[in-house]
Amino acid sequence: MPPGPDPSPPVPAQGSGSVTMAMVARRAGVSTQTVSNALNTPELLRPETLERVRRAVDEMGYRPHRAARSLRTRASRLIGFGIEPAGPGNLVLDRFLHALSETADAAGYRLLLFAAASGQRELASYEELLGEHGVDAFVLSNTRHGDPRQAWLEERGIPFVAFGRMWSGKDVGDWVDVDGAAGTASAVERLVSEGHGRIGFLGWPAGSGSGDDRAEGWQRALRAHGLEAPGLRAESVDDVGAAARAVQPLLDAGVTAVVAASDTLALGCYRAVANTGGVPGREVSVVGFDDSSVAPLLSPGLASVAQPLGDVGREAMRLLLARMSDPAKPPERVLLPPALVVRASLGAASG
Amino acid sequence: MPPGPDPSPPVPAQGSGSVTMAMVARRAGVSTQTVSNALNTPELLRPETLERVRRAVDEMGYRPHRAARSLRTRASRLIGFGIEPAGPGNLVLDRFLHALSETADAAGYRLLLFAAASGQRELASYEELLGEHGVDAFVLSNTRHGDPRQAWLEERGIPFVAFGRMWSGKDVGDWVDVDGAAGTASAVERLVSEGHGRIGFLGWPAGSGSGDDRAEGWQRALRAHGLEAPGLRAESVDDVGAAARAVQPLLDAGVTAVVAASDTLALGCYRAVANTGGVPGREVSVVGFDDSSVAPLLSPGLASVAQPLGDVGREAMRLLLARMSDPAKPPERVLLPPALVVRASLGAASG
DNA sequence: GGGTCCTTTTTGATCGATCCAATGGCTGAG
DNA sequence: CTCAGCCATTGGATCGATCAAAAAGGACCC
Known part of the structure; x- marks a missing residue:
């Protein structure tokens, strides 16, 4: 039988259960591997086949199963961020987090938030997350004097970026800070x-x-x-x-x-x-x-x-994504200039 | 050969690569299924076997692979939270998010942060996340008049909890709010x-x-x-x-x-x-x-x-976890009393 | 016509855990 | 001593995708 699309009736985009690659493949009259290629390496497909697969994907509302993909590729496409109990010195994170998420989303990554333990067990939550392959990389904020996290991650070759330069000790890894x-x-x-x-x-x-x-x-x-x-x-x-x-x-x-x-x-x-x-x-x-x-x-x-917390978030994520795609590249550090917001308290000299 | 622990030398807790269930099983002299049972249904094991497996798990620093588990169980153990661009009315989320994460962590769940689109495509990000089996449930905040999200999630049978009651329309699902x-x-x-x-x-x-x-x-x-x-x-x-x-x-x-x-x-x-x-x-x-x-x-x-943002977060997560373990239970709504912080502006009547 | 080479597609194995059904060991009744 | 009955444990299949390598399809040249 010549290959061709399966004439089964169109399925509503959000079908009851989940659409798998095999179902899309059957409908487009190709193998599952071809569907995979259509999504990951489209240049390998004949334009005509690509089009056929893409149509099937759209019609069936197919989305790759994250866990299945993670299992095979050994990458979760998740970036960890340890949120600490709000303390006096901690910045308001809203804008920073939104910018991080947004930039990550655009690259197919998402942010995983976890309650970071503090003190002795500080690194335990990081280790746990890595052990279960829960994240591919970390964003650090609230960096402190003698913060052990940067060196710890660097040793293990885990990509990370910090919001905050290192004020003491050896400067390690990528960071973004406000000048x-x-x-x-x-x-x-x-x-x-x-x-x-x-x-x-x-x-x-x-x-x-x-x-x-x-x-x-x-x-x-x-x-x-x-x-x-x-x-x-x-x-x-x-x-x-x-x-x-x-x-x-x-x-x-x-x-x-x-x-x-x-x-x-x-x-x-x-x-x-x-x-x-x-x-x-x-x-x-x-x-x-x-x-x-x-x-x-x-x-x-x-x-x-x-x-500029939004810029800091965007820039941090940019550095992190670059680090992940090239783990060997030299560290990059970015100092962002803050902006003076002029209001009435800034008057001309009276004298 | 009688079953018994494999006498291979102890491995440093954080071995180079990842420790799999099969490796633990070999070391403890049991099958992988038994290791799985030791972690998920320990009451099925003879105390002696359980002890042996547990020791092997500890010694090797084994942690179950999240993606593998998710794939099989069809649950990501991740809870989605759509963060919106910081607007005028939006609360400061830090404490709320920390409380959410902490409570979720204790139950083996983590928070997945995503940049929620707004307007027409508002529901698209939710649908995408569900389609790829990225999350099991959602936490909503910043609920608005005529917010479509609650009804949309309810229709699909997706567990969720909202921070903020519904001020208009049919009241749907669980929520927590401040009184x-x-x-x-x-x-x-x-x-x-x-x-x-x-x-x-x-x-x-x-x-x-x-x-x-x-x-x-x-x-x-x-x-x-x-x-x-x-x-x-x-x-x-x-x-x-x-x-x-x-x-x-x-x-x-x-x-x-x-x-x-x-x-x-x-x-x-x-x-x-x-x-x-x-x-x-x-x-x-x-x-x-x-x-x-x-x-x-x-x-x-x-x-x-x-x-009491911390309490709101804890309470919201409690409701959500309860909903996930019993999807059919009647909706629960919690109104938390805020606390008056007394400062000098609150003086005795002068007249 | 047949062989070579290149591109496109398929086949089969695999990631690491859990599900299901089946096995082996043990106890106690007959 | 045998066999039902129960318990702990094992084997094999499976979730849904990607990897690696083999096979099919064409174009081209002699």
Whole structure:
């Protein structure tokens, strides 16, 4: 009998059970392997056959069974992300996760979320997932000082990408991070262009990677403009009251603007300015960091340096996919510039 | 030869490749089926055999291959969650997702995150995932008026649970929601116990399910105390400036406290009170809703009704797991009471 | 016409677990 | 001592796809 399509009546696209490759093959009058080729290596098929198979696939609403494919190819096409209990320092993950998922989806991958254990058993969840072949790769976030995960994964040759550079130790693997220094520097640039000459910085106590990074950007920008920096810097833990007290000396020293390492610290500046009878954005300009939900609500609206979380997610996934397709390629690191969101707290120098 | 353990030397727990059931079986001197039984139906084994198999499993660091198991059992043990682009109304999902993952993990399930398409193709991503047997069930959040997803899933007999009740249409399936009315009611209770007698409400324009719910709780609590409600209610869109204008009539009418449907609206109250020369929490008490990150930062700290997102996640997963183990059971709905977080804006009545 | 070479398609085995039915060992009744 | 009856354990097939290699189909040249 000459090969030809099976004349069985069309099946509704979402048939009751599941459509298998064998059913599609029978309908298109070819073998299952040919159906497989039509999907994975279409260039091997004669155009005419390809068309016939594709039509059968569409008509029957066929979708390859993920588990069957995984079993044979030894790849789950799933990327693990360990979500940690929401802590004080943790960023809001929504936008990041959405960008990750979206980019992964486009490449046929999906995100697998798991509750990451912490402390001693931190690596156990990663090991478990790998052992059962549950994921092909990992995305790390919330990287810490002395984080063991990067080295552990690298040793085992598991592809991964981190959101956050390594601030200490040997730099391992691919990562994406936000260029905090560029953020504070751009805030300074803007303030200078508004006529400010005495620009203070309110940061966290030295020792935190990202905090020191943000301080450094401020200092660098000042220097670039030949402005003096000593004595214009203050430190505080991330608390409004403490920040208000800490920034007072800067105000006394006559700064016309303050760049803060966080919106919480910036809010402390607001309070200190108000205490001395001033109005933020009028007597003293203030710029925060992170563009948290507080910023637009304040009066005056708080200008703030916004982390491009969507871009970070997209970029991270791009690096990860590249790593998976070429495990031997040299590590790639991406620093994304944050954007200054201008609001009323960023006024022209009054003096 | 009598059955007995294979005397091959112990393998390091994380052997190079993957350990299969056959390898464990050989080492324990049993068949693969017996290893399977040891893991899935241990009560079928003689205690002595069970012990032997378990030891072999531990020593070799064996973990069942997820794809292989899925293929045979026709269950992925994965639960889908469609993450949407972060919009204005969307809650912060971190805590919810962590609670979901954690509870799922404990039952051997994991969360699969996918970028949910919106609009016309909204259901396409759900259908795709089901077609490839990628998930066994779904968790829905961000449920909307006329959301088609519940009915669509119900029709197909796919287990799901929603975060958010159905405000219109036929109520379908299991859900968990936060009892907004109970939240505003508890705020009123607290205010009454502090001596307040004229308690206003600043809400959103009528028509939003949760907004009307919150208004209703305020009204109910007032009535329970024999307090008058008419004229003490105002409406505004979720914007600080608009809220400040909208609440002014209430202040003029002499309210000593305002319960707001959101922290943004509450912030509008702060501003209106300050404009009239007063101090929030002193002249007029204010209570917000959602306990967003703004609340603790304000001065005075904003008392707010906090949604128990962790509990919602845990409860939702509990319902979903129950539904999966008994698809025929009657739908279960859970309303969780939010907690009032007391801060300085909630002062005693001054008058 | 027949052989060579290249492309397209088919056949058969395989991934690692679980399902189902059948086997072997053991106990206790007859 | 035999045999039914029960228990623990085994063997073989199977889920749905892909891999590897063999077979079929054509074009082309001598």
